[in-house]
Amino acid sequence: MKQTIQQIKERLNGEDLTTEEVELYRQDTRKGVQKAVVQYEKRVQEFVRLEEQFYEMKQFERKHQQSGYTYIAGIDEAGRGPLAGPVVAGAVILPDDFYLPGLNDSKQLSEAKREYYFDYINEHACATGVGVVSSKEIDEWNIYEATKVAMMRAIGELEVAPDMLLIDAMKLPEANLPYEAITKGDARSVSIAAASVIAKVTRDRYMKKLGEQYPDYQFEKNMGYGTKAHLEAIERVGTLQEHRHTFAPIKRTGAF
Structure with a gap:
């Protein structure tokens, strides 16, 4: 019985896929199958690239x-x-x-x-x-x-x-x-x-966690970096002990 396109997609995502199956799917003329094969080959190429990169990084x-x-x-x-x-x-x-x-x-x-x-x-x-x-x-x-x-x-x-x-x-x-x-x-x-x-x-x-304590500064979004919202909060409500007072623009303003 001929496999459905969905069944073939699932096989192409399987860990025990054989080279014979891949070759068989390459010969399938259905557009859905051809698209799934292309996606599979892109995943394989990306995996090979990441594997080579990893070993190069050792x-x-x-x-x-x-x-x-x-x-x-x-x-x-x-x-x-x-x-x-x-x-x-x-x-x-x-x-x-x-x-x-x-x-x-x-x-x-x-x-x-x-x-x-x-x-x-x-x-x-x-x-x-x-x-x-x-x-x-x-x-x-x-x-x-x-x-x-x-x-x-x-x-x-x-x-x-x-x-x-x-x-x-x-x-x-x-x-x-x-x-x-x-x-x-x-x-x-x-x-x-x-x-x-x-x-x-x-x-x-x-x-x-600091952002939950001090929502004005949106630390959960900016991680402490000087975004527009963060700088506006400093101007509006001042600084905390968690701020670096020797860093510009905090140091430069001299107002905090």
Whole structure:
């Protein structure tokens, strides 16, 4: 009995699809089947692309493993630029067999994917750590120093001690460990990409809770960045302790 178009669509989405079936569907002249085959082939091509990208992003980890390092931690931060909220760093040590095609710089991922990846990374990593530095500390030290402190705190939270660090575009001699600072590392190293997801999701969740406490500022939407609505709220009701008072335009106005 000939399969219906709907049955063929379901088979093309199945995990146990054979090459013989695909070839048979390619020869089916029905438009609905041809459209489903095209969609299937696009999915396959995208999967291959993501798989190749993932293995390319393991280049730094492979290089340092070949040099004798075992526990390589990726380090990244979230929240250097906002006018409010903490800067948060993530630290992640991944096992050799970790596999998550599509993992990338957290800013390039949808919120739904970040949330899924956050749980997956926490479940499958050898160790994860989070470091948080408050807006008050940022005002005391400056954002660059605060970011380094956040990274040190994240490293300190790892349950497995790293012997090598891969850091997104930052030098961190304070860690007293071998490290490599990688420009755009969150898009070039799986460990740093994983750390960027941990950092961003942790910070976003914090800002959403802050938004519930202080709805005027819409933190759940702007994550503390200086959007028009956020700046208007500052003008209207002033600033909070969570604001960074050394940051322009808050500092420049001198009114808060």
